[in-house]
Every structure is written in structure tokens, then in C-alpha cells.
Amino acid sequence: MSVFFIIVIMLGFAFARIYDNASILVFFVIFAVAMNIIGYWYSDKIALSIAGAHPATREKYFDLYTTVENLAITAGLPLPRIYVIEDPAPNAFATGRDKNHAVVAVTTGLLGMMSKTELEGVIAHELSHIGNRDMLVSTVAVVLVGFISIVSDMLIRMSFFGGSRDDNRGGGALVIVGIVLSILAPILATLIQLAISRKREYLADASGALLTRYPEGLASALEKIGAYNHPMMHKSTAIAHLYIANPFGSNSVGRKMAHLFSTHPPVEERVKILRSM
Numbered sequence: 001m002s003v004f005f006i007i008v009i010m011l012g013f014a015f016a017r018i019y020d021n022a023s024i025l026v027f028f029v030i031f032a033v034a035m036n037i038i039g040y041w042y043s044d045k046i047a048l049s050i051a052g053a054h055p056a057t058r059e060k061y062f063d064l065y066t067t068v069e070n071l072a073i074t075a076g077l078p079l080p081r082i083y084v085i086e087d088p089a090p091n092a093f094a095t096g097r098d099k100n101h102a103v104v105a106v107t108t109g110l111l112g113m114m115s116k117t118e119l120e121g122v123i124a125h126e127l128s129h130i131g132n133r134d135m136l137v138s139t140v141a142v143v144l145v146g147f148i149s150i151v152s153d154m155l156i157r158m159s160f161f162g163g164s165r166d167d168n169r170g171g172g173a174l175v176i177v178g179i180v181l182s183i184l185a186p187i188l189a190t191l192i193q194l195a196i197s198r199k200r201e202y203l204a205d206a207s208g209a210l211l212t213r214y215p216e217g218l219a220s221a222l223e224k225i226g227a228y229n230h231p232m233m234h235k236s237t238a239i240a241h242l243y244i245a246n247p248f249g250s251n252s253v254g255r256k257m258a259h260l261f262s263t264h265p266p267v268e269e270r271v272k273i274l275r276s277m
Contacts, residue, residue, distance in 0.1 A: 009025070051085050089233070104123065197241035
């Protein structure tokens with residue numbers, strides 16, 4: 001959180017100097033806080049809308065419902081709202097601002113592919129995200145990264161098309177510094193978000209294994225999910241980090257890039273850790 005706000009303040013300060021307007025910095029700080037609050041209160045609705053999820057009824061999805069119910073009782077958590085995504089790709093995510101406003105969503109592909117113990121492993125993983133308050137951390141990260149990216153793009157355009165540079169108090173050097181900051185800021189912010197996402201996935205794996213007392217269930221589920229090569233139909237980079245596995249598929253460009261730029265740890269590494277427990 002501190003690093004994100006430092007980046008925002010750096011951007012605001014640089015362009016406040018360039019355009020000799022202190023209100024730019026004030027706007028940056030206020031807007032960052034406002035976006036953070038909006039993301040906190042409406043994260044579940046935003047994520048479910050992007051994913052195309054719909055509520056799951058007990059009658060139609062009895063096994064899913066009872067699995068979530070039993071594990072929530074074991075974890076000492078309120079029963080989260082349960083949603084289903086019509087998608088053949090096996091995947092799941094949890095979201096919501098706290099344990100009393102949490103949501104668990106799974107795809108129809110996951111329900112059709114998993115055994116009972118594997119489904120329990122996946123649900124335990126998602127409930128662990130709720131218990132560990134990962135949704136709040138992830139939501140704040142997404143909102144701040146999005147804000148920094150949008151503002152950086154605006155400032156780059158302002159630098160090139162915002163008027164004569166001779167009128168700027170900071171001169172050409174400050175303009176160059178501002179452009180460099182605008183380019184580097186969203187990259188740094190994204191790297192922070194990705195690092196947070198990977199660490200929380202490892203933690204949720206461990207917490208989920210502790211909850212079910214059967215690490216093999218989640219390990220086997222991850223192997224099946226990792227072996228599915230096709231991307232989800234309703235995929236979005238905005239909520240990619242929320243899912244238990246990369247929604248763009250195991251053979252996506254993001255998977256083949258350096259580990260540093262991945263939203264998820266390698267499935268093989270996660271399975272290896274689980275089976276060593």
C-alpha cells in the first residue's frame with residue numbers, strides 16, 4: 001500500500017512541477033483514495049460481472065453447496081454466496097470485501113471434472129483466501145494498478161499534446177523525467193501486484209491443505225487444471241489474479257514469460273509443495 005501511494009505521489013509531484021500547478025498532486029492523492037474505497041465496497045459485484053457468474057441454487061448444485069457449507073463451518077467462516085460461471089475451463093475464485101460479504105465462484109468445467117476430494121481441495125483453497133483476507137489485498141492492488149496505469153497514460157499524452165513546453169516552469173528536463181516516470185510507474189505497480197498474487201496463492205494452498213487435512217486433493221485438482229490448455233471464455237486481465245489458475249490457459253504467453261511477470265506460481269511448484277506436506 002505504501003509503495004503504491006509513493007508511486008502516485010511521485011507522478012503527481014513530477015507533473016505538478018512541470019505544469020506549475022499544485023492541484024495536480026492533490027487530485028492524484030484524492031482520486032487514489034476514492035478509487036481504493038470504491039474497489040473495497042464493490043469488488044465482489046465488479047468481479048462477478050466481469051466473470052459472467054450467476055447465483056448457484058442448492059437444488060441445482062447440491063454437491064457444490066454442501067461442500068462449501070461444510071468447509072465454511074470447519075473454517076469458522078460465514079457461508080459465502082455461491083456463484084457458477086458457465087465455462088468449460090476448470091477454474092474458481094473468491095472475492096468480496098470481508099468474510100461477511102464474501103463470494104465463491106466456480107466454473108461448470110471445474111464441477112464436471114473434479115472428484116469429491118479434489119472439489120473440496122479447490123473450495124478449501126478459496127475459503128482460505130477469504131479467511132486470510134486476500135480479496136481485500138488483491139482488490140486494493142488491482143484498483144491502484146489500474147489507477148496508476150490510467151493516470152500514467154493521461155500524463156504521457158499531456159506531455160506531448162498539452163501545450164508548449166517553453167511555458168512549463170520545470171523546463172525540458174522535468175518533462176523528460178515526468179515521461180520516464182509515467183512509463184516506469186505502471187510497470188513497477190504491476191510487478192508489485194503480481195508478486196502479491198503469487199505469495200497469496202502459496203499461502204492459500206497451505207491453508208487449504210490444513211483445512212481439509214488432505215493435501216493430495218488440491219494437488220490432484222491443480223494437476224487437472226494445469227493440464228487444461230484452453231483459456232476461459234470470459235477471461236479478463238482485471239480479475240486474472242483472483243482465479244486459482246491462470247484463466248488465459250496453461251500455454252498462454254504469460255505462462256511462457258519469466259516467472260516475474262506471472263499472476264500465478266507454476267502449477268508444478270505448487271503441487272510439489274503440497275505433496276511434501
